[in-house]
Amino acid sequence: MNTRDTLTTPPPASAITPVAGTSRPHESAALHVSGEARYTDDLPELRGTLHAALGLSPVAHGRLLGVDREALLALPGIVAVLTAEDIPGENNCGPLLHDDPLLAQGTLSYLGQPVFAVIATDRHLARRAAAQAARVIRHEALPAVLTAREAHAAGQYVVPPMHLQRGDAAAALAAAPLRWQGEWSVGGQEQFYLEGQISYALPQEDHGLLLHCSTQHPSEMQQLVAHALGWESHRVQVQCRRMGGGFGGKESQSALFACVAALAADRLQRPVKLRLDRDDDFLITGRRHGFDYRWDVGYDAEGRLLAAEVDLIANCGHSADLSAPVMTRALCHFDNAYWLPHVALHGFCARTNTQSNTAFRGFGGPQGALAMEVILDGIARRLGLDPAVVRQRNFYADEGGRNTTPYGQVVEDNLMQPLTTQLLQDCDYARRRAEIAAFNAGSPVLKRGLAFTPLKFGISFNVVHLNQAGALVHVYTDGSVLVNHGGTEMGQGLNTKVAQVVAQTLGLPLSAVRASATDTSKVANTSATAASTGADLNGKAAQDAARRIRDRLAPLAAELLGAPADALQWSDGRIGVAGRPEAALPFGQLVQQAYLRRIQLWSEGFYATPGLHWNRQTLQGRPFYYFAFGAAVAEVLVDTLTGEYRVLRADALHDVGQSLNPALDIGQVEGAFVQGQGWLTTEELRWHPQSGKLLTHAPSTYKIPTANDMPLDFRVHLFGRPNAADSIHRSKAVGEPPLLLPFAVLLALQDAVASVRPEAPPLRAPATAERVLAALHGFDSP
Structure with a gap:
């Protein structure tokens, strides 16, 4: 190809449209409104697909004495009944502590806990059989603890209490001119994602498994499924193209359904789908933690906080799940926007016989900050002051040393x-x-x-090590680009933003970049799409990958354009030269030349957030x-x-x-x-x-x-x-x-x-x- 033939007149500067930083439609917007967007339940079912349903505990607390399998197997369409004894590996879906069984074993911990799984030829037959749970589960009922205050009074916690302190709160309270002791509570919240929990497991050749799962954390699903089956992780592939909402409810709690579907698929060597109805989703899964608060605060006549000692009691449910980091974030966000000179915060993760509560948008931060807002509002009303004025008087400020949080980070x-x-x-x-x-x-x-x-x-x-991400960018010989990253798309537009970043980095229109399904076989060991870090982490990783490709292409572009590499301008699908508006090289033609020169046209990218450190014992960092x-x-x-x-x-x-x-x-x-x-x-x-x-x-x-x-x-x-x-x-x-x-x-x-x-x-x-x-x-x- 003649080099001169690849040169074209670039568009005027006004026609060059930036990509990152501009309002663009969600990449699946047209698919959403037309009904063409495929979610896990929309995937074509392979011939021979079986359907699973879960039999749930009829009591909040009890001893599990057994399950009448024969009665269930006698029902129409039932292929198998699985209990904890059928799990070849670890019977656990707890993300941090191994205290949350996939299927109940020995103890019934809450009303709605999965005890057995029925596998049937038809979903309705499976659900009808699972509805017989109260009749076929043999148990002995035990007293249940149903409220966080009751559990706190009994000293019943899923993790040890946490304490975050600065200064001498007791002395400052004693010396405060005004003081208020109070208590308050806020309830939990159901995620209510439009698409419920669902997994579809397909056995693969050579003892492998492909799992389509509506999850915010494909890598964790891969690991937990492997552990439950007693396999190595490389035998499990997890894919998630999109979710119909997540909000945290599909970070850790999609694991139970992934593991049960995988267990049944492996045991029966047939595809197995497990999709919850809304009622079962509510009864089985956890939600935002409800909190109870008790406070003792000291303040002055202008409403300035002088000291605070506060108990935060979270209703965690029957197992730890993610309650420890949720409480940590609540403690770290209690200050919200305000300087607290003396503070003693005590976090208690109460164990109750209810659903195990989990991540929800904000992850404890709202529960922590809300208590402070209620306290400041009450102080303002006691003083007869405008609450907006009192709030501003307590803001963090750069002067006077009022810019450091109770956990030691400078604002x-x-x-x-x-x-x-x-x-x-x-x-x-x-x-x-x-x-x-x-x-x-x-x-x-x-x-x-x-x-x-x-x-x-x-x-x-x-948790510092979770602040990392990977991405994979492929440039094809026609100049189009495919990006895969470790984040998951749940409607928030993460794929759109990542595609914008890649397009901006390579100087392409957004239409030239496509994002593919999240897949553990492409980007491994990913973190959950949570903590608001999806675009931060995966955008940086994808940018890193795209930059590596651009850096490989730059010498060739410089050669073809007869210009130094640092003078190149990548925009609007062309590579131009600063100060030379008469010529530009189309990106697709540069890629074709690169392929002929055997220049690598794909790259991995990685990003780890710098400067983070945290001491979990002292809650400082x-x-x-x-x-x-x-x-x-x-x-x-x-x-x-x-x-x-x-x-x-x-x-x-x-x-x-x-x-x-x-x-x-x-x-x-x-x-x-x-x-x-x-x-x-x-x-x-x-x-x-x-x-x-x-x-x-x-x-x-x-x-x-x-x-x-x-x-x-x-x-x-x-x-x-x-x-x-x-x-x-x-x-x-x-x-x-x-x-x-x-x-x-x-x-x-x-x-x-x-x-x-x-x-x-x-x-x-x-x-x-x-x-x-x-x-x-x-x-x-x-």
Whole structure:
């Protein structure tokens, strides 16, 4: 090929479109709305596929005496019945401690615990057989512990208590001019992903297994399946193209279903699918930890916190799961945006006979920060001050040594005050505060409330070694690119952002880059897509891979263009030369030449977050690479006769650094706000006080937010200041932090209640209409 033939006139500078940092549609948006996007249950079933269902414990606590297999095998269509005794390897799906059996063995730990699996020719036949669990499970009932407070009183924990301290809290409390002792609680939250837990296991040649699994952590599924089967990991391949939502519920808890499907497939040498119905999903799986709090705080007449001693008691369920790191993050986020000179925090992970609670968007951070917001709100009301003013008085600040967290990390690039100032001005907070006071004075039935809340959220896994990622980038001879990375796509747009990063690095239009399914046979030993690190880690790894390819191609491009390599400009699918607008080399033609010259056109990439260290014993170190900031103002209208309310307006200003994709990031902020609002207002979990059965195990009894619950006037903006840390394109994580924004909704309800009863204690969360009504009229909330 003649070199001159490869030169074309480049487009004018105005036609060169940046890729990273621009709003682009989700890579599967058209597939989502057309119904063409394939989830695990949409994959064509191979001939001979069998279906599994789980028989569940009928009691919250008991001794397992046996299972009447013969009665089950006599039912129509039943091929096999599997119990713990049929597991050839380790009977465990616990991600950290080996305390969570796949199938119950010896002890029944909660009502809904899987005891056996039935494998049938038809899914409905399998479910009918599993429904016989109460009849075929022989057991002896034992007393059950169903609440975290009861477990805490008995000293019953899944991991030892944790303590985070700075200064001398006891002495500072004794010396404080004002003091408040109180207690409060917040309920848990069901992930309610649209796609339930599902795994499809297919036996492969040479004693291998392919597992299609809706999971946030394919590598962990690979390891746990291998352990359960007594295999080496290389015999198990896990794939996940996309999930219909995860929110943390598919980080560790997809393991049970993956392992049971794999066990049945290997034993029967036939494909086996295990898909849960919504009711079973609720009854089997865990959710966000509910927390109880007890505090003793000291403060001055201006509302400045002087000392705090706080017990945080988490309802962890029957096993450890991820409760230890959840509690660690709760302790590390108790400070939220505020300087605490003397603090003693005590975290207790209570063991109860309920579902084992797990990761959920925010991973303990919301539970920690929310307690601080409730405390500061209460202090402001006791002093008769505007809570927004009290909050700002307590902000972290660079001067006076007020910039170090209780766990020893310096709060760098603190954006809290400038972000707050902008939000309060933009939403006209002061004027609206005065208007609401006037409205409430003249309105005996309807009351309005207004609240401002800030957030500071640390970004990184608080287990240091998890902060790593890998990626694989292939460039084909036509110039198109395929990228595979260790993250999983659950609707958040991770694949879109990673593709944007690769396209930007290679100077290509986004249409030239495609992301493939997450696959343990392509990128190994990956971390979960969690802790808001998906784009940070996998974006950097993919950028590393793309840069390696670009660096290999650069000498050839320089030769073909007759220019030094450092003068090359990669953009819009062409390689140009600075100062020479008359010629450019199309990327596809450069790739063809590279192939003929035997230059490697694929590369792996790797990234490990720098500068992190953490001491789990002392709870000291630098667990976070950077902090994301944000703030919200919410206004509500409450009917004092019924306790019902509407969110009239919500203003949110959120820090995402230099956004990789503003459209996706705004969507994430909006979604997190509404999800968090649901947690704090309508999503109430109830267990039967005697049997321990989860009563709110279906959409008919568990109320997630709907379109009618959205703020009537919803204004979301991005702060837009580049990250000071060397993150991917100076962006910041956006998955978890904005879930803290709707704290403003809960405290706006408190503000409305206070207009009627200034002495009312903090509203318990979720602040259902019944609880708001109880607070308004001074009787015990339900």
